[in-house]
Amino acid sequence: MSSTLLGRIARIAALALWTALVAEVFLRLVAPQALMPRYVTGTPFGIRGNIPGATYAHVTPEVDVTYRINMQGMRDDRDYPLAKPARTCRIALFGDSYTIGYELPLAATYAKRLEALLSRPDHPVEVLNFGVSGFGTAENLRAYESVGRQFHPDLVLMQWQVTDYDDNSRAGLYRLDGDHLVPGRTAYLPGVAVQDRLMRWRLYRLLADHSQFYNFAREQIGWRGKQLLALFSKKQAANAGDGGEVENGDYAISPAQIRLSGALLLHARDVVRADGANFATFDIPNRDLTSSYALLPASVQQQLPPISPLTDFRAVAAGGQHLFYSTGARHFTPIGAELMARAMAKRIDQDRLLASCRAAS
Amino acid sequence: MLFFTWPFAVFFALFYPAFLMLRRRVRARNVLLIVAAFIFYGWWDVRFTTLLAFTVGLDYLSALGAAGRRITRGQWAKSCLFLGGVGLVALVANHGHQFALMTLPVLAALLLYTGLTYALNAIEDEAVRRRRWLHACVIVNLAVLCFFKYMNFFGESLDHALSALGVHLGYVSLAIILPLGISFHTFQSIGRTIDVSRGRLEPSDDFIEFATFLTFFPQILAGPIERAAHMLPQFRHVQTVSWALARQGMVLFLWGLFKKQVVADNLAVLANPVFHAPHGLSSGELLVGVLAFSFQIYGDFSGYSDMARGLAALMGFDLRINFALPYFSRTPSEFWRRWHISLSQWLRDYLYIALGGNRGGAWNTCRNLMLTMVLGGLWHGAAWTFIVWGFLHGLILVLYRVARVDDYVFRADRTWLRGIVAWAVLMPLIALTWTYFRANGVETGNTIVAGILGLHGLAQGPWATFAFYALPLFAVEAAMRLAEDRGFAFVRLPYLLRYTAVVVLVLANLVLVASAGQQFIYFDF
Numbered sequence: 001m002s003s004t005l006l007g008r009i010a011r012i013a014a015l016a017l018w019t020a021l022v023a024e025v026f027l028r029l030v031a032p033q034a035l036m037p038r039y040v041t042g043t044p045f046g047i048r049g050n051i052p053g054a055t056y057a058h059v060t061p062e063v064d065v066t067y068r069i070n071m072q073g074m075r076d077d078r079d080y081p082l083a084k085p086a087r088t089c090r091i092a093l094f095g096d097s098y099t100i101g102y103e104l105p106l107a108a109t110y111a112k113r114l115e116a117l118l119s120r121p122d123h124p125v126e127v128l129n130f131g132v133s134g135f136g137t138a139e140n141l142r143a144y145e146s147v148g149r150q151f152h153p154d155l156v157l158m159q160w161q162v163t164d165y166d167d168n169s170r171a172g173l174y175r176l177d178g179d180h181l182v183p184g185r186t187a188y189l190p191g192v193a194v195q196d197r198l199m200r201w202r203l204y205r206l207l208a209d210h211s212q213f214y215n216f217a218r219e220q221i222g223w224r225g226k227q228l229l230a231l232f233s234k235k236q237a238a239n240a241g242d243g244g245e246v247e248n249g250d251y252a253i254s255p256a257q258i259r260l261s262g263a264l265l266l267h268a269r270d271v272v273r274a275d276g277a278n279f280a281t282f283d284i285p286n287r288d289l290t291s292s293y294a295l296l297p298a299s300v301q302q303q304l305p306p307i308s309p310l311t312d313f314r315a316v317a318a319g320g321q322h323l324f325y326s327t328g329a330r331h332f333t334p335i336g337a338e339l340m341a342r343a344m345a346k347r348i349d350q351d352r353l354l355a356s357c358r359a360a361s
Numbered sequence: 362m363l364f365f366t367w368p369f370a371v372f373f374a375l376f377y378p379a380f381l382m383l384r385r386r387v388r389a390r391n392v393l394l395i396v397a398a399f400i401f402y403g404w405w406d407v408r409f410t411t412l413l414a415f416t417v418g419l420d421y422l423s424a425l426g427a428a429g430r431r432i433t434r435g436q437w438a439k440s441c442l443f444l445g446g447v448g449l450v451a452l453v454a455n456h457g458h459q460f461a462l463m464t465l466p467v468l469a470a471l472l473l474y475t476g477l478t479y480a481l482n483a484i485e486d487e488a489v490r491r492r493r494w495l496h497a498c499v500i501v502n503l504a505v506l507c508f509f510k511y512m513n514f515f516g517e518s519l520d521h522a523l524s525a526l527g528v529h530l531g532y533v534s535l536a537i538i539l540p541l542g543i544s545f546h547t548f549q550s551i552g553r554t555i556d557v558s559r560g561r562l563e564p565s566d567d568f569i570e571f572a573t574f575l576t577f578f579p580q581i582l583a584g585p586i587e588r589a590a591h592m593l594p595q596f597r598h599v600q601t602v603s604w605a606l607a608r609q610g611m612v613l614f615l616w617g618l619f620k621k622q623v624v625a626d627n628l629a630v631l632a633n634p635v636f637h638a639p640h641g642l643s644s645g646e647l648l649v650g651v652l653a654f655s656f657q658i659y660g661d662f663s664g665y666s667d668m669a670r671g672l673a674a675l676m677g678f679d680l681r682i683n684f685a686l687p688y689f690s691r692t693p694s695e696f697w698r699r700w701h702i703s704l705s706q707w708l709r710d711y712l713y714i715a716l717g718g719n720r721g722g723a724w725n726t727c728r729n730l731m732l733t734m735v736l737g738g739l740w741h742g743a744a745w746t747f748i749v750w751g752f753l754h755g756l757i758l759v760l761y762r763v764a765r766v767d768d769y770v771f772r773a774d775r776t777w778l779r780g781i782v783a784w785a786v787l788m789p790l791i792a793l794t795w796t797y798f799r800a801n802g803v804e805t806g807n808t809i810v811a812g813i814l815g816l817h818g819l820a821q822g823p824w825a826t827f828a829f830y831a832l833p834l835f836a837v838e839a840a841m842r843l844a845e846d847r848g849f850a851f852v853r854l855p856y857l858l859r860y861t862a863v864v865v866l867v868l869a870n871l872v873l874v875a876s877a878g879q880q881f882i883y884f885d886f
Contacts, residue, residue, distance in 0.1 A: 015860065022864045031872040220871060227367055 023213040034060035034328035037208040045146035046187030060328030089357040094140035095159025099131030108334040113341035136167025154357035161284035162292035165257040181263040262300035282307040309343035362404040391573040398576035414447035420550035426494030427558035439568040498554040511743040542582040553589035579672040585683040585703035600677030610674030617667025625660035626875035628653040643818030691783035731755035750798040
């Protein structure tokens, strides 16, 4: 290796280091970023999962939250036996970062709030939180089939939110053949191999946990990559004569994505019911207090009316209270999570979704 | 297709390698530029590509005619084939929808080309023929411009006026969409024909070269309004694309992006509510709104120009500077030498001078200044606010001229203090004119001005946010202004400092972007 080449490499390395330093200082001074490392890995079931036993923190200008993942990959401070304890009803929650409770302490997550709202001294209720950041309906369904059903839940609540349209089509775990839902690829592990390799390095974990520049860069690459992919998938949908997209908040949703998501939800319901459990969906409202669930086919909305806190959200927002954080990943505030949990509890009581479990115990 | 969107990034990523491959083959490069321009323009609305093609064809013929030449069949055929070809592609791209709307105007345009060619070729007297072609170019171009810009306004105004008298026309709005950039490319092509008719420019028979000039995509939507004498030679030769030039282009693009995305779009968030509902706001809040808009429009428009110049530099082309630190002007005439330079010079050369300029005494000069500025205001759109804006600028120019302020400010023994005082007097006046430019009506403008002059609660208002976004731009430009005086330039800074500045610029463009992006203000004009 010539000295000139070595000199160039050294110069590039020095510039890279200088860039990172300037960026870190600039971000900390001018636009503080949220530190939100993602502790996910691959599972044997071909989807991502929370890293069992992981403990990590998210720090934003508004919150500082520590997460503990139990050895079963759920956000909880204890493990659960597969067999359901006597006189106990079990609810399994499937969803993404909202469900895992990003930016909320454990006690304020809607999973824990729901548990508190439904539990009676003589009839405890366990709410098992299977949320994994980035999941859509297809991955939620795979998670239920591979892990969730082993815990014999009496009720499965599956989250819905606007990103699911895109997540479901991008995951490719299922696809539509005409009107029929058929299995697609066997695994969807975006970026997991790279992340796993990086997580072995202490320096990387240090960056992930503490560097604003690293977290910013990762979010930017992910977000812009998604935008680019969406551009092509939209073009493909348009080329296939799929008709125009529907605008919902920041998202443009194609009719194909709507049909696929509707079919997935109905299929998830059928799978859960075949196991003898009840099934319902809950709708995470958009930040502008609209619902993306309303875009689903009318038949899906009729068969699976979602649990929605939208009416309460609007009333509370009109009073000036914040339901979503304004920094970080902008998830629910404790008030938002509380209203979500109340809407769930109300619907569970109203539709007697735990009636058979309570009667049996 | 906006410069800072994914579609443009993909478009440019595909275009640029092809451009680099073809850049030494002038004709192929020009064809590529034309195709790219029509894709770029058609991305917004494919139907209007035919309008662009019409302008190209008409002005190609007009310039030849205005030079006194008789149009040959070949030249006529080039225009017709170009328009017909673009029309056909547009129809296919529009999936055959709106067949009549897309074909009838093209057929009418082809008839117009043919009619003009035969009728004006028949004129024996060359001087008359030259004049007629010039008139045809100006009248047709302005008619098209007026149709798209003013038809709705005049139709609705007439309907309102007659309704008041009890006469109901039943006017149905045509919902005419303003084609993007129409004012810019119309002025650009009219300017070229006028230059040819005045004998300042030799018209080229090369259709592709002219089409490349008129449709050059970096500047087609919002200028600068280029001069043929400056641009056409560049399309005749291979342009050098060096790493140093490309680097300069990228920095210019980044700086333009910063002005648009960070400064303009964030300040729009402060300005919009003030102009939407000014009643009941304190003087401070109103003042922040007006100042925010003053910086917004500057960041928005000069940002676009910088991005256009940056993109052109990446291809080895040189677009004219359109904004030269206008907010550091000391007199209104200096302001107009620094603000939207290409339009100011266009108005000066083709309107002010045509009206008589400063010949004919003080009174005529003042009248010509007034007329030019009011017409310049009207160029922005048919609204009283633009007329008031133009009138105020005309008035300021006239007052400064009568008081001979320029002579005093720029005289040989000028001092710093004199310059700063002149600047401090002029800037509030400029901000005052922007108030009417942005207001939804003259009444709203009056309310805002009266509210500010009321001087109640001056400290109120989002001053900190305003300063956060406006001050960095102001500081950098102040440094550039000082450097301009001392012959200093950014490129002479130490490498590490320049590199750090670029890193900071990139980061600012990523982290400080307003959550709701705004379309370029001048797309509406």
